[in-house]
Amino acid sequence: MSTATATTKERILDAAEELMTTKSFHSVGLNEILSAVKVPKGSFYHYFPSKEQFGVELVKHYVADASCYKRRMLLTEELDSNPLERLSSYMNGAITGMVEKNCQQSCLVLKLSAEVCTMSDGMRAALAAGMREWNLIFTQLIREGQAKGAMRTDIDPDATGAMVHDYWMGALHRMLAERSVAPLKAAAAFIIRHLTPK
Amino acid sequence: MSTATATTKERILDAAEELMTTKSFHSVGLNEILSAVKVPKGSFYHYFPSKEQFGVELVKHYVADASCYKRRMLLTEELDSNPLERLSSYMNGAITGMVEKNCQQSCLVLKLSAEVCTMSDGMRAALAAGMREWNLIFTQLIREGQAKGAMRTDIDPDATGAMVHDYWMGALHRMLAERSVAPLKAAAAFIIRHLTPK
Numbered sequence: 204m205s206t207a208t209a210t211t212k213e214r215i216l217d218a219a220e221e222l223m224t225t226k227s228f229h230s231v232g233l234n235e236i237l238s239a240v241k242v243p244k245g246s247f248y249h250y251f252p253s254k255e256q257f258g259v260e261l262v263k264h265y266v267a268d269a270s271c272y273k274r275r276m277l278l279t280e281e282l283d284s285n286p287l288e289r290l291s292s293y294m295n296g297a298i299t300g301m302v303e304k305n306c307q308q309s310c311l312v313l314k315l316s317a318e319v320c321t322m323s324d325g326m327r328a329a330l331a332a333g334m335r336e337w338n339l340i341f342t343q344l345i346r347e348g349q350a351k352g353a354m355r356t357d358i359d360p361d362a363t364g365a366m367v368h369d370y371w372m373g374a375l376h377r378m379l380a381e382r383s384v385a386p387l388k389a390a391a392a393f394i395i396r397h398l399t400p401k
Numbered sequence: 402m403s404t405a406t407a408t409t410k411e412r413i414l415d416a417a418e419e420l421m422t423t424k425s426f427h428s429v430g431l432n433e434i435l436s437a438v439k440v441p442k443g444s445f446y447h448y449f450p451s452k453e454q455f456g457v458e459l460v461k462h463y464v465a466d467a468s469c470y471k472r473r474m475l476l477t478e479e480l481d482s483n484p485l486e487r488l489s490s491y492m493n494g495a496i497t498g499m500v501e502k503n504c505q506q507s508c509l510v511l512k513l514s515a516e517v518c519t520m521s522d523g524m525r526a527a528l529a530a531g532m533r534e535w536n537l538i539f540t541q542l543i544r545e546g547q548a549k550g551a552m553r554t555d556i557d558p559d560a561t562g563a564m565v566h567d568y569w570m571g572a573l574h575r576m577l578a579e580r581s582v583a584p585l586k587a588a589a590a591f592i593i594r595h596l597t598p599k
Contacts, residue, residue: 227516229427307519313574317515318425320577321505331578365575366568366591369584373571376511379518380529386567393564 212250214240216264219257224311228258228318258315259325265311266333273337277344286348287398294371294391298384306382309375334368341367345398354398367394410448412438414462417455422509426456426516456513457523463509464531471535475542484546485596492569492589496582504580507573532566539565543596552596565592 218239222231233254237247251257276282276293283289301309312333320327342364348354374390416437420429431452435445449455474480474491481487499507510531518525540562546552572588 225519227425227427227520229425230516230520309515314515316574316578317507317512318428320580321423322425322428327578327580331575331580334575334578362587362591365584365587369571369575369588370564370568371571372574373567373569376514376570376574377529377532377567380514380525380532382518382525382529386563389560389563390567393560 211240211242211246213264215242215247215250216261219261220265220311223261224308224314228315255323255325258319258323259329262312262315262326262329262333266329266336269310269312270333270336270340273340277340278347284351285353286344286351287353287395290344290348290367290398291391291395294387294394298387298391301378301384301387306378306384309379310372313372313375338364338368341365348398352400355400358398363398366397370394409438409440409444411462413440413445413448414459417459418463418509421459422506422512426513453521453523456517456521457527460510460513460524460527460531464527464534467508467510468531468534468538471538475538476545482549483551484542484549485551485593488542488546488565488596489589489593492585492592496585496589499576499582499585504576504582507577508570511570511573536562536566539563546596550598553598556596561596564595568592 215236219231219236222235222239233244233247237244247257251260273293276296277286277289279289283292312330315326316330316334320330342360345354345358345360345363345367349356349360370390370393371387374386377386378384413434417429417434420433420437431442431445435442445455449458471491474494475484475487477487481490510528513524514528514532518528540558543552543556543558543561543565547554547558568588568591569585572584575584576582
């Protein structure tokens with residue numbers, strides 16, 4: 204694939220991600236995406252054989268970027284040698300970001316899994332794979348914290364990684380409805396307190 | 402409003418609830434709802450001035466039923482005098498229900514809050530009011546558990562009620578993607594362990 208080709212495809216995916224994170228998968232029409240990137244409809248079908256296949260690639264594209272960001276913020280020792288502090292900074296950074304977006308844009312995986320999981324097995328599989336990867340990042344962070352004595356050692360890192368992931372997702376949901384970061388602040392406070400050694 | 406009128410309106414809302422809990426708000430067309438209940442389009446606009454107003458009433462209708470169910474299962478002392486046991490039964494009952502539906506139908510509030518919050522302030526307000534009501538039910542249950550010595554007393558009932566609500570929502574969310582009740586089982590185990598007196 205030439206660089207120009209990769210660029211057009213990337214631009215379509217980026218534009219769709221932006222539109223769909225605020226709106227929804229079904230309410231964003233192909234024309235809206237294509238006019239945002241000024242690409243003719245024929246080009247779209249050159250890159251994506253169907254809207255579903257496009258959806259699968261969109262999820263993978265988003266998950267790859269988000270996983271990269273999460274690994275960098277959560278698992279990079281140089282940022283802060285204390286894993287509990289890195290988790291706290293990560294959640295506070297997310298809260299600041301949500302305030303800037305007036306709590307109207309959350310996470311594409313959150314938006315799409317509520318909307319498309321019963322309608323596309325391909326998109327569902329990509330969403331599940333993304334969530335599994337994110338769970339594992341939290342689990343790895345907790346293992347590091349336990350090994351360093353920075354987090355409680357009497358809790359199971361797999362179960363706790365899943366709790367951090369799922370509670371945060373649920374708090375993001377309520378944030379969208381309340382249009383307030385209060386649920387995220389409560390989740391961050393609970394998670395940090397729960398992980399802190401007694 | 403005559404009984405017949407109430408009945409047609411209820412039937413429209415029930416059919417829409419059934420369709421939208423599996424699909425999504427935007428992917429279910431008016432015709433699909435109306436053909437499910439065999440009602441002409443003119444009737445729909447007699448009851449609901451717009452699709453948005455219909456969405457608001459749909460959320461309120463769903464929340465009223467779900468709140469009633471939650472209060473009955475969680476706050477009825479006759480069911481089980483131990484509030485921790487009632488919570489456990491409630492979550493296990495939900496897990497059984499999700500298995501029966503092959504993890505393809507969750508909660509309309511969860512589906513819609515991801516999808517419509519940025520598009521309709523009326524629906525958003527109704528979704529937020531529903532979540533607040535559900536949070537309060539969990540908080541009331543925890544207060545009762547604390548008063549009876551059946552739940553830990555060193556935790557804040559408001560913050561814990563919100564944690565139970567939001568973590569459960571996030572677990573439902575991952576259930577849809579994984580098509581497995583494993584996230585719900587993990588959430589139930591965490592919540593019960595967290596609330597059990599030391």
